[in-house]
Amino acid sequence: MSEKFDAIIIGAGQSGPFLAARLAGAGRKVALIEREHLGGTCVNDGCTPTKTLVASARAAWAARQAGAFGVVVKGPVTVDMKAVKARKDAVVGASVKSLTEWLGGLKTLEYIKGSGSFVSPSEVSVGKRVLTAPQIFINSGASASVPDWPGLNEVSYLTNTSMMNLDILPGHLIIAGASYIGLEFAQMYARFGAKVTVIERGARPASREDADISAAIRSILEAEGVTFLFNTTIEAVARAGHGVLLSLKSGERRASVEGSHLLLAMGRKPNTADLNLAAAGIATDERGYIPVDDHLRTKVKGIWAMGDINGRGAFTHTSYNDFEIVADNVVDGGKRSIQGRVPVYGLFIDPPLGRIGMSETEVRKSGRKALMAIMPMSRVSRAKERGETQGLMKVLVDAESKQILGAAILGIGGDEVVQSLLQLMAAGTPYTTMMHTMHIHPTVTELLPTLLADLKPLE
Numbered sequence: 001m002s003e004k005f006d007a008i009i010i011g012a013g014q015s016g017p018f019l020a021a022r023l024a025g026a027g028r029k030v031a032l033i034e035r036e037h038l039g040g041t042c043v044n045d046g047c048t049p050t051k052t053l054v055a056s057a058r059a060a061w062a063a064r065q066a067g068a069f070g071v072v073v074k075g076p077v078t079v080d081m082k083a084v085k086a087r088k089d090a091v092v093g094a095s096v097k098s099l100t101e102w103l104g105g106l107k108t109l110e111y112i113k114g115s116g117s118f119v120s121p122s123e124v125s126v127g128k129r130v131l132t133a134p135q136i137f138i139n140s141g142a143s144a145s146v147p148d149w150p151g152l153n154e155v156s157y158l159t160n161t162s163m164m165n166l167d168i169l170p171g172h173l174i175i176a177g178a179s180y181i182g183l184e185f186a187q188m189y190a191r192f193g194a195k196v197t198v199i200e201r202g203a204r205p206a207s208r209e210d211a212d213i214s215a216a217i218r219s220i221l222e223a224e225g226v227t228f229l230f231n232t233t234i235e236a237v238a239r240a241g242h243g244v245l246l247s248l249k250s251g252e253r254r255a256s257v258e259g260s261h262l263l264l265a266m267g268r269k270p271n272t273a274d275l276n277l278a279a280a281g282i283a284t285d286e287r288g289y290i291p292v293d294d295h296l297r298t299k300v301k302g303i304w305a306m307g308d309i310n311g312r313g314a315f316t317h318t319s320y321n322d323f324e325i326v327a328d329n330v331v332d333g334g335k336r337s338i339q340g341r342v343p344v345y346g347l348f349i350d351p352p353l354g355r356i357g358m359s360e361t362e363v364r365k366s367g368r369k370a371l372m373a374i375m376p377m378s379r380v381s382r383a384k385e386r387g388e389t390q391g392l393m394k395v396l397v398d399a400e401s402k403q404i405l406g407a408a409i410l411g412i413g414g415d416e417v418v419q420s421l422l423q424l425m426a427a428g429t430p431y432t433t434m435m436h437t438m439h440i441h442p443t444v445t446e447l448l449p450t451l452l453a454d455l456k457p458l459e
Contacts, residue, residue, distance in 0.1 A: 002132035005031045008124050010116035010275070011139035013040025014319035015306035015326070017103055019137060022327045024109040031133070032109060033116040033126050038099045040141050040319075041308075045161045047316050048095055050184060051348060052088045057191035058350055061224075068387060079192045085167040116140075118280040121300050135302050135330065138290065139319075140275060142268040142308035147176075151237040155244050157262045160185075166261075170194045174246060174259035176234060178205035180347050182265030183217065186226045187349045197227045197257060199234060199248065206347060210360045212374070212392065213353065213408050220349060220390045229257075237262070270309045287311060294337035296326050304330075312338060315345050342425050346415040351377075351391055354418030357406030357425055360396060363458065369399035371455035377411035381442040388412050393451050395421065395431075396458070402430035409444075417444045431455075 007023050009016045012034035020032040037044050056079075063077040103111055114126040123132045144159035146152070158166065160181050173189050175182045178200035190196045198205070198221075204214040205221070205228065218228060229248070236247040243260040270288045277284065281300050285291050289311030296304045296312075304326055307319035321341065328334035347353035363370050378389040391411035397404050404425045409418040424434060431452050439446035 002123055002130045003031075005029045005110075005131055005133040007031070007135045007137065008116070008131050008133040009033065009137045009139060010124065011040070011141055011271075011307070011309075012038045012111075013139050013141045013307050014316045015323040016040075016137065016139035017099060018320065018323045019139075019306070019327055020109055021103065021106060022323075022331050024106040026331050028108060030106075030109045031112055031124075031131050032103070033112045033114060033124070035113070035115040037096065038103070038111075039096055040139075041160075043095045043099070044092060045164055049088045049092050049164050050160075050188075052091045053084065053188055054184065054348055054350065056084045056087065057188040060193075061191045061350070065387070079169065081169050081192065082167045084192070085165075088164070115274050117274060117276040118278075118282075119276075121280045122302065136280075136304070137326065138275065138298075138303070138305045138309055139307045140271040140309050142270050142314065144264060145267045145269045146264060147234075147266060149234055149237050155237050155239050155262070157237075157244070157264055159264050163263060171260040172197065172243070172258070173261050173263060174199065174244070174257060175263045175265055177265035177267070178202070178207075178228065178230075179265065179267065180206065182263070183221065184348055185263060185265065187221055187224060190221070190225045195227075196225065197229065197259065199229045199232050199246070199257075201231070201233050203230050206353075208359075209353075209355070209408065210394070213394070213410055216391050216410050217347070217349065217353070220351070223390075268308070268314065270311070272309065285311065294339045295329055296322055296338070313341075317344065342422060344419075344422060348415070351388055351411045351413075352415040353391075353408065353410040354415040355406075355408050356418050356422045357404065358396065359406060359408070360394070360458070363396050363405055368405075370396050370405060370458040371399050372396045372458045373451050373454040373456065375447065375451045375454065380411065380444055380447050382444050383412050385442065386412060393447070395448075395451055395455075397431050397452075397455060399457065402432060403428055404431055411444065413444045417448070420445055420448060 006028035008031045009020050010033050020030050023030045060079050063073055066073045112126050116124045116126050119125050172195040175186055175198045178198050186196050186198050205217050206214050232248050232250040234246050235249050238245045240258045244262045245258045248255045282298055290305040290309055292305050292310045298305055306322040308314050325336045328336040344356045373395050375393045377383045377391040383389045393409045395407040404421055407418055407421045435449045435452050
């Protein structure tokens with residue numbers, strides 16, 4: 001016999017727990033199902049732990065650079081990886097504990113450990129229990145894609161998840177993939193002191209970025225000792241002592257590379273396999289995602305899909321925004337939607353990249369009349385004072401409306417500074433407003449009016 005709830009949430013990532021709390025706060029009886037751990041990828045395997053590691057890596061880098069600032073550090077700088085991991089674990093543990101205690105205090109919320117699977121459009125099984133509710137929300141997330149290379153199953157390899165358990169310094173870390181996860185780990189472990197090689201089947205890192213941004217990212221990482229092998233595919237993997245041997249192909253040339261550890265950073269796939277979506281009448285798209293409308297509703301009445309699983313964004317902030325939209329619709333009776341949501345994200349190498357809106361490539365493809373300005377970070381006083389002049393700032397605006405179309409800031413504080421432009425975009429405010437506004441000196445943001453003053457037609 002089914003147990004009745006007002007709402008069932010499958011998955012406790014960055015949408016599920018917050019929606020569960022909102023629903024429970026409104027007096028509804030809620031079941032929150034999670035098979036692994038509260039907080040999902042962000043808290044356990046993604047943002048929280050990786051950015052904690054990035055901070056440790058920056059501390060090591062800063063110590064090695066101290067002499068250039070007149071600061072004397074006696075003896076070689078070494079990294080205690082066990083202490084680095086312990087610090088990371090403590091930060092993650094505190095986040096999970098806080099989330100657990102918060103949810104545990106909600107009287108009408110039941111947290112159920114297990115794997116949820118549809119029995120019908122209104123029923124979900126978990127263990128030996130069958131739950132039923134008129135509203136079901138899917139927030140089961142995504143996981144690392146694992147290729148089908150010959151020999152891969154016979155060697156030890158790492159993903160962004162298992163990487164979190166590593167407490168030693170790899171002698172030679174080989175990273176398959178030069179997108180955001182791969183690039184962050186590449187710089188991080190190079191700063192810890194490992195030899196790092198990144199293998200990418202494409203021609204450049206962060207291929208969704210404009211070519212000039214990709215080139216600057218490559219320059220930053222190569223200056224820190226990261227080796228890139230572009231236009232290279234991995235054909236097979238084999239054991240080599242305690243490490244791995246990769247057979248490579250680049251054009252007509254074949255080669256091999258041996259490393260102590262292999263990290264797979266080749267994208268992520270939605271976690272739909274165990275949901276038994278067919279029983280709910282839901283079909284996935286060609287990429288495995290659950291199609292939703294602008295209000296995050298699936299085609300089946302009473303079922304929503306939030307976060308990475310819906311293919312409408314693959315970031316913590318898009319998942320949390322999904323929660324806000326669904327809560328507004330379901331709890332508050334509002335009409336918020338993802339229509340018009342400005343694409344925003346960051347690449348957290350050091351210095352970081354902040355990206356909003358359209359890229360130059362996308363603007364050119366749109367055919368609209370636009371203006372563009374580019375400024376190297378070497379012109380920014382704050383960057384020169386900090387001795388970190390790598391990167392550039394880039395902005396694109398509509399030539400007629402004067403509204404910002406997109407921007408990329410790769411440099412000190414780029415992930416924070418770019419959000420000043422984001423607010424202009426969201427408000428539909430012309431870029432001239434920022435040009436006429438006085439900013440604090442010396443900061444990075446104060447150079448945005450100067451950047452905008454150099455706008456020229458995109459030809």
